[in-house]
Amino acid sequence: MDIACDLLVLADVVVTQDDERRVIHDGAVAIHGDTITAVGTRAEIEPLANADRVLDLGAAMLLPGLVNAHSHVAMSLFRGLADDLPLMEWLSDHIWPVEKRLTPRMVHLGALLACAEMIASGTTCFSDMYLLEHEVAAAAEATGMRAVVAEGVITTPTMTYATPEEGYALIERLHRRYDGHPLVSTAVMAHAVYTTSPTMLKDSFALAGRLDAPFMLHAAESAEETRQCVEAFGMRPIAHLESLGLLSPRTTLFHCVDVTMDEIALLAERGTAVVHCPESNMKLGNGFAPVQKMLDAGVRVGLGTDGAASNNDLSMFREMGSAARIQKAYRGDPSVLNEKSVLDMATIGSAHALRLPGLGRIAAGFRADMCALDMSCPNLMPLHDPVSQAVYAATGGEVRLTMVNGRVLYMDGRFLALDHEALVEEARDVAAWVAEGGIC
Ligand SMILES: [Zn+2]
Known part of the structure; x- marks a missing residue:
């Protein structure tokens, strides 16, 4: 049976946090709208998911957001x-x-x-x-x-x-x-x-x-x-x-x-x-x-x-x-x-x-909130244990992808849903406001 899927995300490693705490190598996550519809190996999922778009992250570790x-x-x-x-x-x-x-x-x-x-x-x-x-x-x-x-x-x-x-x-x-x-x-x-x-x-x-x-x-x-x-x-x-x-x-x-x-x-x-x-x-x-x-x-x-x-x-x-x-x-x-x-x-x-039971896992039926670490970063190589790498070695600076509700908000250093340049300008306003005694 085909899987409902308008976006298929592929990654070398998927840390699911599902009930069995599965870590899937050469993994695939099918997303339909704001929801994850299937998770498995690429070989299992790709033939069943007639996706409109495929996001192949390659050397990346996908985790729940x-x-x-x-x-x-x-x-x-x-x-x-x-x-x-x-x-x-x-x-x-x-x-x-x-x-x-x-x-x-x-x-x-x-x-x-x-x-x-x-x-x-x-x-x-x-x-x-x-x-x-x-x-x-x-x-x-x-x-x-x-x-x-x-x-x-x-x-x-x-x-x-x-x-x-x-x-x-x-x-x-x-x-x-x-x-x-x-x-x-x-x-x-x-x-x-x-x-x-x-x-x-x-x-x-x-x-x-x-x-x-x-x-x-x-x-x-x-x-x-x-x-x-x-x-x-x-x-x-x-x-x-x-x-x-x-x-x-x-x-x-x-x-x-x-x-x-x-x-x-x-x-x-x-x-x-x-x-x-x-x-x-x-x-x-x-x-x-x-x-x-x-x-x-x-x-x-x-x-x-x-x-x-x-x-x-x-x-x-x-x-x-x-x-x-x-x-x-x-x-x-x-x-x-x-x-x-x-x-x-x-x-x-x-x-x-937070009483939000639909979050925190990469599993069918959960919201499509995920992040991905760039596993080619020097501090994340070599890979022995993905969870160890995520907890002890990653700092957050290695994040390649952040997705909320099926929408990509950040990819390879670029913000896709916010104006970073405008924010840089406005942050200068904050500093000026502090300097003028607005805060202290
Ligand atoms: Zn507090």
């Missing part, structure tokens, strides 16, 4: 503006004051820059919490990226809402605007237990339920957060969230660095997912998230870069390498968090954390 499950993409604007500071000081003295002066255009530009960086490094989907989130959604739409966007819920008035009710109304409007959109969806994201009151946490969780949207927040990011939470509420962050009834399969927590074994067991019991952000945790000196223990306990874990101001790059390939390495250093055991677990986190785990 990487899913960046936690970011603040507009913070690309602040990359390198304030480094080497502890979390609370970094936020209070450097990030929050400058964010008060943001404009819609600046958020849009920051998001465009981030989308360009992510597309060029093989990321096909990101989740985002920020201010003026409609601009982030517009940037995702303009660049062809998949995104889960959320206006952050925080107790103090922001530039977009003065009261909680206004904030919830804004979130509902954004949700309605993108309901049924092929690429952009919304979530409800509260900032953290130290910035969002218990009432607002409960109300925003209830709103997520009404919208049938994911609920997410930063949690247990640092020992200092735990200290503040105990002081304010007499409980550690995870216990605080549990007492408010917020731990559920709808909930995804970012970071979870300062968590005990009992708390990990509770997250597993409640079906609450975690997004691991190792480079941000390292850069802010927040410590080591016990990710292998979470996985052992049955917690579903995704991977995210966090914002570019605390990383300072958005490459998920680098994030995967860091995740694997830091866990071994932390545990004093090279066998923990192997490359397969890390690739699972960046694909299937992140898709689960």
Whole structure:
């Protein structure tokens, strides 16, 4: 029987991330519209797929598009503006004051820059919490990226809402605007237990339920957060969230660095997912998230870069390498968090954390979101183990192809859906704006 196919992608290696975690040599992926319709060897698929177009990548490794499950993409604007500071000081003295002066255009530009960086490094989907989130959604739409966007819920008035009710109304409007959109969806994201009151946490969780949207927040990011939470509420962050009834399969927590074994067991019991952000945790000196223990306990874990101001790059390939390495250093055991677990986190785990089950695999019925590494790059030769190469050796700079929903967004160094030259010009505007004192 013929396979429905308008684009056939051929590559020397296809890392499928399917149930058997098949790695196919001399592979072929048939795509019809936005969906993968068949995956196999070239010999199996090519005769059955009467494709309109064939994209033969040759010496390339095709992987599911990487899913960046936690970011603040507009913070690309602040990359390198304030480094080497502890979390609370970094936020209070450097990030929050400058964010008060943001404009819609600046958020849009920051998001465009981030989308360009992510597309060029093989990321096909990101989740985002920020201010003026409609601009982030517009940037995702303009660049062809998949995104889960959320206006952050925080107790103090922001530039977009003065009261909680206004904030919830804004979130509902954004949700309605993108309901049924092929690429952009919304979530409800509260900032953290130290910035969002218990009432607002409960109300925003209830709103997520009404919208049938994911609920997410930063949690247990640092020992200092735990200290503040105990002081304010007499409980550690995870216990605080549990007492408010917020731990559920709808909930995804970012970071979870300062968590005990009992708390990990509770997250597993409640079906609450975690997004691991190792480079941000390292850069802010927040410590080591016990990710292998979470996985052992049955917690579903995704991977995210966090914002570019605390990383300072958005490459998920680098994030995967860091995740694997830091866990071994932390545990004093090279066998923990192997490359397969890390690739699972960046694909299937992140898709689960965002409640997007159609992503993260190259398999029939899944969305045609993929990336390809150039296997002729010196740092990727010779090829013994494709997954090892992707996790430990690739940086993201070797990405040849990025495809979202069956559309090629990036190929051999060229952006096909965004105007890179215009972006270079506009990035100069950002630098000028900073120099004029617009930010600092
Ligand atoms: Zn964050």
